[in-house]
Amino acid sequence: MALDIDYVRSQFPAFSAPNLQGQAFFENAGGSYTCQPVINRLTRFYTERKVQPYAPYEASTLAGAEMDEARHRLAKIMGVDTDELSFGPSTTQNTYVLAQAFRQFLSPGEAIIVTNQDHEANSGPWRRLADAGIEVREWQIDPQTGHLNPADLENLLDENVRLVCFPHCSNVVGELNPVTEITALAHAAGAFVCVDGVSYAPHGLPNVGELGPDIYLFSAYKTYGPHQGLMVIRRALGELLPNQGHFFNGDSLYKRFTPAGPDHAQVAACAGMADYIATLAHHHGGPLTEGATQGAFVHDLMRAHEVELLQPLLDMVKDRNDLRLIGPSDASKRAPTVALALDRPAEGVAAELAEHGIMAGGGDFYALRALNAMGVSTSDGVLRLSFTHYTSKKEMTQLMEALDRVLSK
Numbered sequence: 453m454a455l456d457i458d459y460v461r462s463q464f465p466a467f468s469a470p471n472l473q474g475q476a477f478f479e480n481a482g483g484s485y486t487c488q489p490v491i492n493r494l495t496r497f498y499t500e501r502k503v504q505p506y507a508p509y510e511a512s513t514l515a516g517a518e519m520d521e522a523r524h525r526l527a528k529i530m531g532v533d534t535d536e537l538s539f540g541p542s543t544t545q546n547t548y549v550l551a552q553a554f555r556q557f558l559s560p561g562e563a564i565i566v567t568n569q570d571h572e573a574n575s576g577p578w579r580r581l582a583d584a585g586i587e588v589r590e591w592q593i594d595p596q597t598g599h600l601n602p603a604d605l606e607n608l609l610d611e612n613v614r615l616v617c618f619p620h621c622s623n624v625v626g627e628l629n630p631v632t633e634i635t636a637l638a639h640a641a642g643a644f645v646c647v648d649g650v651s652y653a654p655h656g657l658p659n660v661g662e663l664g665p666d667i668y669l670f671s672a673y674k675t676y677g678p679h680q681g682l683m684v685i686r687r688a689l690g691e692l693l694p695n696q697g698h699f700f701n702g703d704s705l706y707k708r709f710t711p712a713g714p715d716h717a718q719v720a721a722c723a724g725m726a727d728y729i730a731t732l733a734h735h736h737g738g739p740l741t742e743g744a745t746q747g748a749f750v751h752d753l754m755r756a757h758e759v760e761l762l763q764p765l766l767d768m769v770k771d772r773n774d775l776r777l778i779g780p781s782d783a784s785k786r787a788p789t790v791a792l793a794l795d796r797p798a799e800g801v802a803a804e805l806a807e808h809g810i811m812a813g814g815g816d817f818y819a820l821r822a823l824n825a826m827g828v829s830t831s832d833g834v835l836r837l838s839f840t841h842y843t844s845k846k847e848m849t850q851l852m853e854a855l856d857r858v859l860s861k
């Protein structure tokens with residue numbers, strides 16, 4: 453069944469906002485529009501439940517229950533236990549806390565592997581472990597294509613490696629990395645795996661339990677939700693790593709890597725992401741029961757729509773000689789996050805596109821290592837055109853016409 457795009461867009465108030473009419477949004481990899489169920493829950497929390505949660509009066513009980521509901525429902529969709537999912541202020545901060553835990557856990561002389569394809573969030577905090585005598589090995593992308601080759605990882609793995617960090621998909625290369633295959637390689641060598649799923653999750657929440665990594669991170673504010681970082685930490689690793697929370701919270705797996713008090717309203721509102729997935733499944737005749745099967749149905753629905761809309765854009769840009777398409781030109785191999793290296797600063801081109809009602813961005817998108825490795829000028833940066841399942845064919849046409857006009861000037 454094809455995605456009912458009108459129904460999808462009716463779930464996002466931004467599409468009815470007067471100031472956004474005629475504006476086609478192509479900076480979704482920076483942050484998505486928020487779906488109605490999340491906005492409803494956020495509003496309800498702030499108006500009816502904004503008290504300290506988990507106390508024995510009704511508003512508080514409801515507040516705490518809604519926070520638990522968010523964790524429980526999203527964990528189920530991702531195929532993990534409720535206490536294996538936790539919330540933090542952002543993915544960058546979550547990674548930072550995890551890196552602190554590994555700093556205490558690892559011994560000098562042990563090694564970790566990071567990539568130069570990642571956003572800095574899943575790179576810098578890990579690389580700083582070098583200060584503690586940890587050997588940091590870099591799994592490098594192909595300088596032409598930006599591709600991360602699993603065979604190159606095999607050459608870096610040995611019995612010293614304790615952790616492998618890589619992205620499910622990079623926010624500039626866009627290529628989908630084979631998480632299951634890479635995880636199997638790392639696990640076979642005795643290493644844990646940390647996957648940055650920030651650029652992937654908006655295109656359909658994955659079944660993390662099935663994919664197999666020990667850590668999977670993503671950001672709700674790019675996935676139709678509020679400004680939260682979500683992290684799955686599988687039990688075996690989570691119980692092994694030293695507790696980073698208050699000492700008296702150390703027995704709760706979901707509290708061990710979130711030292712700050714959580715943003716109650718935003719955690720609760722994340723249940724709206726599960727509402728949205730359920731509503732899409734119901735509307736399209738998918739599974740009625742919530743969980744990983746329903747999540748997979750919605751994931752595939754989103755993905756099919758995105759691939760269909762993405763291919764014409766890739767076909768349009770792949771052979772132009774005034775730009776360089778970063779990453780694969782086959783839509784089935786990538787997320788709809790398309791970075792283009794131009795012969796001038798990308799931010800200026802984004803500004804010209806804005807005159808045609810296109811909202812896009814230009815810059816390095818905190819993926820400086822990847823751009824440097826591919827020989828892309830980081831001062832010019834890349835023009836990034838990123839969309840999601842709620843993008844319409846009409847908006848794609850608007851984008852392609854505007855892009856052609858601006859580039860051909």
Ligand SMILES: Cc1ncc(COP(=O)(O)O)c(C=O)c1O
Nearest residue numbers: 542543544571573623650651671
């Ligand atoms: C691939 C990727 N990883 C990590 C991050 C950082 O996420 P956060 O803003 O939640 O720290 C981003 C943000 O743009 C990203 O695109």
